[in-house]
Amino acid sequence: MDQLLYWWERQQPFALATIVEVRKSAPLPVGTSMAVGPATSAVGHKLNMAVGSVSGGCVEGAVYEAAEAMLADAKLPRIEFFGYSDETAFANGLSCGGELEIFVETIDAQTFPFFGDVCQALRDGQAVAIATVIDGPSPGRHLAVFRDGESRGSVGGAHRDASIRATSQEMLANGLTGCIIINDADGLAGPVRVFVQSFVPPPRMLIFGAIDFAGALSDAAKLLGYRVTVCDARPTFATAQRFPGADEVVLQWPHRYLQEQYDGGELDRRTVACVLTHDVKFDVPLLVVALGLPLAYVGAMGSRRTHAEREKLLLEAGTNRRTLAKLRSPIGLNLGATGAPETAVSILAEVIAVRNKRSSVALSATEEAIHRPLPENAPEYMLQNRRVSIPLPATEGTCHV
Known part of the structure; x- marks a missing residue:
């Protein structure tokens, strides 16, 4: 956070790459991020530095290049896919067999005007959920939801904001991070895929x-x-x-x-x-x-x-x-x-x-999944291989995954 705030306070845009979806096995969970921003070498040459990691080393180079390209060309936020197949073994670096969706965006005063306020809230030990549009109209728009119900920002449309605010509060209460899909009655093009990331104080x-x-x-x-x-x-x-x-x-x-x-x-x-x-x-x-x-x-x-x-x-x-x-x-x-x-x-x-509701049996002696699934208290819309509808407040729309 210190490095991100350093860039933010000096009005230096940086790229943020965040894992929004994981399929099969991957070394790091959904919500893990890597940031790429400006640095200056000892001889004054401009270059970019990276903080954080999205794969423990597997695809860092490719993600870094995508982030650099976004900073250089001011591209719209977008999803990058990284995967593995028998035909392209090791080509993308994910020899663990995983598939990643990584959302890459530029963070600055225009794209995320209340970023500094969110960081300060986290430093003060407050719980915050950040909802980001990753697919649909206006990708990269943010809505921050706090434990007490206060929110900042908008993802476009009052009904859409109300839906995401209610869902984000529930996810924040359970410490959950993941994607939701919104269909609403705002007259805006839909559906909209939103990534909700929960930041909670340490246990x-x-x-x-x-x-x-x-x-x-x-x-x-x-x-x-x-x-x-x-x-x-x-x-x-x-x-x-x-x-x-x-x-x-x-x-x-x-x-x-x-x-x-x-x-x-x-x-x-x-x-x-x-x-x-x-x-x-x-x-x-x-x-x-x-x-x-x-x-x-x-x-x-x-x-x-x-x-x-x-x-x-x-x-x-x-x-x-x-x-x-x-x-x-x-x-x-x-x-x-x-x-x-x-x-x-x-x-x-x-x-x-x-x-994690696991036994103490060695992994070599069991066929259980290596990484933990969603917890039992996950809301219906977060459960894997399920599709449910959730009424939106004061609308005729639905929220589902």
Whole structure:
């Protein structure tokens, strides 16, 4: 974002190439972008530089050339296709067998006048969805939708904007990114294909228990993009100096902190809670609260004997067995991990498996798809191989994919 804002604030147009559709296997997901903009060499020669990646290296050169051509010739935004076939193996670089649709556009004050405002909102930790027309009338027009319902921009027509605004808000609430197709009653040519990209704050990982394992886990969780909080009620251990990798270290009773964070709207269904203290005076009240909340993952460290005793105490505290089944304990996958770093890998491996509803079986021993499909909570219009209609507000049109 720093580089994009550098160009933007100096009124230097740059090209943005974004993956809008992926078929079969591809190294990077929908929504991944690469930007190409001006740079100056040490001897003053003008050239372009690239930031980001759309394929992990496979088709970067071709995408870079397409972006350069757009900047040089001021072409209209367009979709570029990259694919693989047996007859042209490796010709396009996608030896993984994937097919990509990449939307290439120029970003400047005319094409995206509120780009700076969107960047500032993201820096402030706000959730934003950006809807971009990629096929149909006026390709490259943008509509930004914020979590509180505020929006900026237009994709053309009041009814069309209202439809996209409502759909984008729903996608933003679920953290979804993808294409939608709009047919409306504005009298504008249709249908219109719109790419909606959701930007949400990082998911949270709450680590309870300021022990050595918490340090390794916080460092590793940061690599996965989590906002990490370490919480403990013991002032001797809960210090920022002991956990430099954490975003924050909180000195408070864990169960009170967790409840306060939830009541304050600071947690969501992506939140991960890892209980590492294996001390009943902390664990039991904390787990009673945690298991009653809609969190993505709740795990607790301890031996099998510790778990059996903890389970008994939780039942006595009023937790029913169905709720207790949500608890991952002993925490982590069965990797034979020893020491704090390996234990952190074990825990995060389980977090990823639970998030994606996968087993811990090796890929070589299964025929499951390598990359995760859309989540079960995806709206109907996002589900693969489905076609449904969604009424538009105050119109006779439809929205479908």
